[in-house]
Amino acid sequence: MPIKIGINGFGRIGRNFYRAIAKQSAEMEIVAVNDLGDTETMAHLLKYEYGMHPLTCTWAPHIYTDWGWKNHQSWIHAGFDNILFTPNGKIHRLYDDGTIPEDNPFFNTSNAIKSIWTYGNRNPQGLAIHPATLVLYETEHGPKGGDELNILQSGKNYGWPEITYGKNYSGTTITKFTHKEGMEQPILHWTPSIAVCGIDFYDKKLFKSWENNLLVTSLKFEKLYRYEINSNKIINQEMIYNPGSRIRDVETGPDGYIYLALEDPGRIVRLVPIKN
Numbered sequence: 001m002p003i004k005i006g007i008n009g010f011g012r013i014g015r016n017f018y019r020a021i022a023k024q025s026a027e028m029e030i031v032a033v034n035d036l037g038d039t040e041t042m043a044h045l046l047k048y049e050y051g052m053h054p055l056t057c058t059w060a061p062h063i064y065t066d067w068g069w070k071n072h073q074s075w076i077h078a079g080f081d082n083i084l085f086t087p088n089g090k091i092h093r094l095y096d097d098g099t100i101p102e103d104n105p106f107f108n109t110s111n112a113i114k115s116i117w118t119y120g121n122r123n124p125q126g127l128a129i130h131p132a133t134l135v136l137y138e139t140e141h142g143p144k145g146g147d148e149l150n151i152l153q154s155g156k157n158y159g160w161p162e163i164t165y166g167k168n169y170s171g172t173t174i175t176k177f178t179h180k181e182g183m184e185q186p187i188l189h190w191t192p193s194i195a196v197c198g199i200d201f202y203d204k205k206l207f208k209s210w211e212n213n214l215l216v217t218s219l220k221f222e223k224l225y226r227y228e229i230n231s232n233k234i235i236n237q238e239m240i241y242n243p244g245s246r247i248r249d250v251e252t253g254p255d256g257y258i259y260l261a262l263e264d265p266g267r268i269v270r271l272v273p274i275k276n
Contacts, residue, residue, distance in 0.1 A: 057127035057136070063096050064117060064136060064152075066124035083119055084112040089160060091124065091138065091152055093117035105155030120158035120183065121150075126199035126249075132212050135232060139196045139216065142166035143174060147196040148186035149216070151232055159183040165191050188227075188234055195220035198249030198261075202226075206256035206273050215258065217247040224250060224260065241271065 057064045067087050083089070084106055092115040093104055106112040126139040136152040146166025150158055163177045179185065190196060197217040202210045214227040222245055228236035241247075246263040253259050258271040 057129060059129050059134070059136070061095055062101065063094050064127055065092050065094070066090070066121065066127065066138075067092065068121065068123035068140070084109060084116060087113050087116075089119060089121055090116045091118045091121055091127075117154060118152050118156050118158060120160045120162075122148075122160040122164075125197045126216070128199045128201050128214065130212065130214075130229070131201050131203040133232075137199065137201075137214065139199050141195065142189070142191070142193055144169050144171070145191035145193055147190040147193045149188040149196070149227075150184065150186050153184070156184050157182060158186075165189045166193070187232065193220060194218040194223075195246075197247065198251075200250045200252055202252050202258065204252055204256035207258070208273075215250045215252075217250050217260070219246040219248065219263075222246055243269065 067090055090113070092113075094100055094115050100107065100114045104114055104117065106116050107114045121138065121140055122143075123141040124138055125141055126137075128137050129135070130137065138148075138150045138152050140148050140150070142148060142164060143166040146164045148158075148165075152158075159180065161174055163180050163183050164174055165178055166174065168174055195218060197219050199217070200215050202213050202215055205211065210226060212229070214229055216225040216227060217223075218225065222243060223239050224241035224243075224247055226238050226240045227234050241260070243260070243262055245265075247260055248263055249261040251259050253270075260269050260271070262269060
């Protein structure tokens with residue numbers, strides 16, 4: 001039975017994305033939300049079983065977006081040879097009208113989802129492009145341990161669930177491997193998990209020493225971190241804000257200030273430089 005995906009409320013880019021994926025997959029059917037029936041159950045299924053949440057990063061004229069896959073048993077049972085034939089556990093690359101770039105890595109691969117940019121991505125939470133190098137960075141939730149910061153490269157396999165630094169939530173082993181040939185390593189992993197979430201590169205001038213630094217949010221530890229990166233490696237890091245609330249996302253505003261989305265209670269806060 002195909003998965004029915006309700007697209008009302010996703011916005012134009014989101015609707016175009018899911019329509020594009022559905023055209024390539026026999027497992028999906030796009031319908032209007034009011035045709036789904038039990039929309040609450042469907043929303044729960046999409047969020048918790050398939051790790052699906054609209055997450056986009058624009059690098060004109062391309063749109064990068066994710067579709068996580070948290071249920072590793074489903075992945076394993078599908079078989080390694082089938083992973084390019086399903087949309088889950090992937091970063092996808094499209095144009096904003098939903099068409100697929102012909103230079104995508106699997107565009108000419110028979111029966112593959114042609115929008116796939118990378119695969120083996122468990123549950124992506126943040127996407128950001130380095131302002132100077134134009135390298136695409138991604139954060140993703142591990143299971144119990146093994147949250148990751150990855151550099152995403154065309155056609156690469158990031159390993160889930162065959163390699164991971166985490167375990168099942170019950171404490172049992174998912175795999176004994178953290179490395180395998182042909183699978184990419186994160187440039188940073190957090191074990192125990194910090195419940196990493198949204199990220200952004202600071203590309204303004206107000207915080208003078210932070211230019212092109214990566215800002216990383218944490219749900220579990222409720223902190224904002226700053227990472228200095230050189231030659232795709234982390235050379236310095238610090239915790240810069242601890243609000244005592246889960247931090248869902250971070251964005252650099254056009255005014256140069258840093259804006260955070262916090263939970264419990266939900267609010268937006270602005271960080272400004274200290275005037276000496």
